[in-house]
Amino acid sequence: MDQAHIATELSKSVDGTLATQLIEEAVGVEEAFRLRRWKNTELDGGRFAEVASRLIYSIDSGNVNLTKSVDDCLRYVDNEQVSHSFPERQAAIHLAKVLRSIYKLRSQRGAVHVSPTYTANEIDSRLIVESVRWILAEILRLFVTSDREELATTIRSLARFPQPLIRIYGEKALLQSTSFTAEEEVLAHLMFADDGLSQPELVSLIPKDGSGTRRAIAKLASSKYREIVLRGGVYLITDLGIARIESKVANLT
Numbered sequence: 424m425d426q427a428h429i430a431t432e433l434s435k436s437v438d439g440t441l442a443t444q445l446i447e448e449a450v451g452v453e454e455a456f457r458l459r460r461w462k463n464t465e466l467d468g469g470r471f472a473e474v475a476s477r478l479i480y481s482i483d484s485g486n487v488n489l490t491k492s493v494d495d496c497l498r499y500v501d502n503e504q505v506s507h508s509f510p511e512r513q514a515a516i517h518l519a520k521v522l523r524s525i526y527k528l529r530s531q532r533g534a535v536h537v538s539p540t541y542t543a544n545e546i547d548s549r550l551i552v553e554s555v556r557w558i559l560a561e562i563l564r565l566f567v568t569s570d571r572e573e574l575a576t577t578i579r580s581l582a583r584f585p586q587p588l589i590r591i592y593g594e595k596a597l598l599q600s601t602s603f604t605a606e607e608e609v610l611a612h613l614m615f616a617d618d619g620l621s622q623p624e625l626v627s628l629i630p631k632d633g634s635g636t637r638r639a640i641a642k643l644a645s646s647k648y649r650e651i652v653l654r655g656g657v658y659l660i661t662d663l664g665i666a667r668i669e670s671k672v673a674n675l676t
Contacts, residue, residue, distance in 0.1 A: 426450060436566035438487045441478040448474050449559050456552040457614075461544055468551035469529035472522045475558055479518055483509040493526050510565055518558060525554050588672065589615045596628055603671070605631050605639035610650060610660060610668040619657030 426446050433442040448471040455463035473493055480496035481487045485508055488496075497519040499505060509515035528547060588611060589596050598611055608629045613620060622640055626633045640658065643650045650664030660668075 432567050432569055433563070435568075437478055438481055440489060441474060441481060441487070444474045445471070445478055445559070445562070449555055452552055452555045456548055461548040464548035464551055465529045468525050468555055471555050471558075472526040472529070475518070475562070476522050476526075478562070479509065479515060479522075483507050483515055493522065497523060514561060514565065518561060521554050521558055525551055598629075605629065605635050606643055607668065607671055609636065609639050609643060609658075610664045611671075613651060613658060613660040614665065614668050619654070619659040621657050625658065 427443075430439070430443040430446045433446070448467060451467040452464060452471055455461075455467050476493045476496035477488060477491055480491060480499055483500055484505075500507075500509070500515050500519045507515065528551060588600055589598055591597075596612060596615060598608055603611060608631070609625055612625060612628050620628070622637065625640060626636050629636045640651070642648060643664065644653060644658065648663070649661055650667060651658045651660055653659075
């Protein structure tokens with residue numbers, strides 16, 4: 424399932440342009456966060472808030488406006504003196520509150536305006552990405568009739584890498600590049616797998632000589648490199664490994 428299919432599912436209930444933009448911006452937030460680009464996560468979170476606010480306003484008011492500001496959209500949602508068409512009034516109010524938080528954080532915490540005391544960081548970025556996921560899940564819950572959890576999972580998986588480099592075919596992940604060394608392939612798969620992978624799993628995923636893959640794993644986990652660590656029978660990527668694979672991915676884009 425790709426972005427276009429997800430947008431099509433959502434477009435059955437909401438404006439098609441806003442549906443497409445919403446999925447694109449959600450994927451952008453996931454990509455930036457996954458690659459540890461904290462400022463981009465906050466900026467992309469602001470763009471997502473703009474689109475989501477317009478989508479919610481269009482449903483609530485019955486008027487599609489592709490340029491209306493976040494504040495104008497959400498003021499309408501909060502206004503008790505106008506008619507509302509959003510299917511769950513309380514859901515609309517909660518969505519508006521979270522969208523305001525994302526937008527204000529993006530504007531006031533250094534992503535847009537230079538601050539002498541603050542730079543974008545992981546904690547703020549994590550708040551934004553989780554808020555975006557919650558908003559998207561609520562919108563899918565209300566307006567998509569197919570498997571919403573599958574759609575949400577698909578959106579996150581599409582954003583693992585900007586190409587995306589890794590996709591699932593059947594039940595097996597495939598790295599869609601032939602330019603990676605065995606070490607880089609190990610790092611790429613561990614970046615993709617949130618819960619880590621065992622050595623046999625890595626060997627089965629990487630279409631190279633198994634002995635070479637095992638040597639690559641040992642090298643990456645050695646005290647000299649420390650780019651992966653073995654915990655509970657599975658290997659996890661470290662910050663050093665993330666930095667290395669980020670550099671590789673950046674050079675491909």
